[in-house]
Amino acid sequence: MARKVRVFVKDSSQHVILKSLDKLTVFRDEEDCIAFKTFLQECNTGHTLAIHAYVLMPHYFEFLATPSNEDALSKFMQSLGRKYVGYFNKKYHRTGTIWEGRYKSSLVENTRFLFDIMIYIEKTAPEGHSFSSKEKNLHNKKDDIVTYSGLYKELGFTDEQRVQKYATLFSSKADEKKVEFITACLEKQNVTGSLEFIKNIEKIVGIALSSKERGRPKKEEIEKGKKMYKNLVILDREKHKEFKINPLTDLNFAKSATHIPLLASEVSQVSTTFPIVFTADETPSLVAIVSLGTDSLAITQDGKWITSYVPSYLRKYPFSLAATKEKPEQKMILIDEDSSLFSKSKGKQLFKKDGEKSETLDHAINFLTSYEQQMSVTLNVAKIISQSGILEDREISVGEGEEKKVLVNGFKVVNREKLNALSDDILADWVRKGIIAMIDAHLKSLENIQTLFEIVQKRQN
Structure with a gap:
């Protein structure tokens, strides 16, 4: 390139x-x-x-x-x-x-x-x-x-x-x-x-600098601009000592998300309902497409996920992890201070009376740590697949010719012929590591693009 x-x-x-x-x-x-x-x-x-x-x-x-x-x-x-x-x-x-x-x-x-x-x-x-x-x-x-x-x-x-x-x-x-x-x-x-x-x-x-991609990211593109966190701050045991958290029952904080990042271990569960693809940026990741250019089709009017399995990216909300300035290998806990899940009157305490972490907060930290470790593995797998040269650009569109309208673009999928052309030792290694199973689930999931259209039709009706 x-x-x-x-x-x-x-x-x-x-x-x-x-x-x-x-x-x-x-x-x-x-x-x-x-x-x-x-x-x-x-x-x-x-x-x-x-x-x-x-x-x-x-x-x-x-x-x-x-x-x-x-x-x-x-x-x-x-x-x-x-x-x-x-x-x-x-x-x-x-x-x-x-x-x-x-x-x-x-x-x-x-x-x-x-x-x-x-x-x-x-x-x-x-x-x-x-x-x-x-x-x-x-x-x-x-x-x-x-x-x-x-x-x-x-x-x-x-x-x-x-x-x-x-x-x-x-x-x-x-x-x-x-x-x-x-x-x-x-x-x-x-x-x-x-x-x-x-x-x-x-x-x-004397050079053309503008292009169709120039400007603010389009709603239909697979990109990382959709933020479910509104006001991330460092969790402080003094400032937030009275904070309580309620159960995650309403997912409307992610209503505008056009895609949801996935862990490799989640692909088999999510792929039964939504198309799983690779982002087209330099550091590819795995995402589930959950929209055709408008709000998420995976979240119902009352804020529920439409299937029994909710991706861990959503379940870690309203917490997040970041590196500390003195010791980058150590992590600090961030919270979305504006999240409606937090209250000072009801819910489970984040801190005990003596200022120590509660069992609820410990559980959240363990979940975040596990998520970050698994995401590192996922990104490495996506990188290996991308470097093999088997990914190709794909888009979701309706109509043809002058009436064609692109609904979602900026993502890649595995080309089956290029996959099969890889050397036997690479394929054998990928089988042992579970990469082939994940790719099979990814390719099978592309049939669910039609599912998105069906969801749209049901909601219109």
């Missing part, structure tokens, strides 16, 4: 992310983060890159910057990546790269999206996280890495005024559609900007 064309426009910022290989934890302790920041400053000697916002997270480095020239960003990233690989491999006695591949970047329309992206980046940093630009932009703390953008300076005539106005923007409720748009543009390396901005850039650079 051809590489995405990188576009440079003078005085326009770039939203950039550099991910680790196979979610390797590349920032394991404070020493690693300090070393990376040191290399970052060394590689930016002369400030050929004006960095406006950044964050170091266990598996990636993300930032917003304005390059001074066409080669500034690529040279900076190449030098930074190599220096840190050398440091990391020496410290942890390993060899080879630690990065997923080339960094991803998106040209930004500053006047519309600069502050949104700064906040988008900085809000991923946990509270008290020392390795982000939040302390500089939000509290005017010293940080030699950050250079204020012209738009930031226009927020006021003094640093105090700028911080106050930025804090107001930061605390405002996020526009979920805009967040989804920013996420999609970076992932696909499209321009984060309006159609008018893109057309002007196309005239300047």
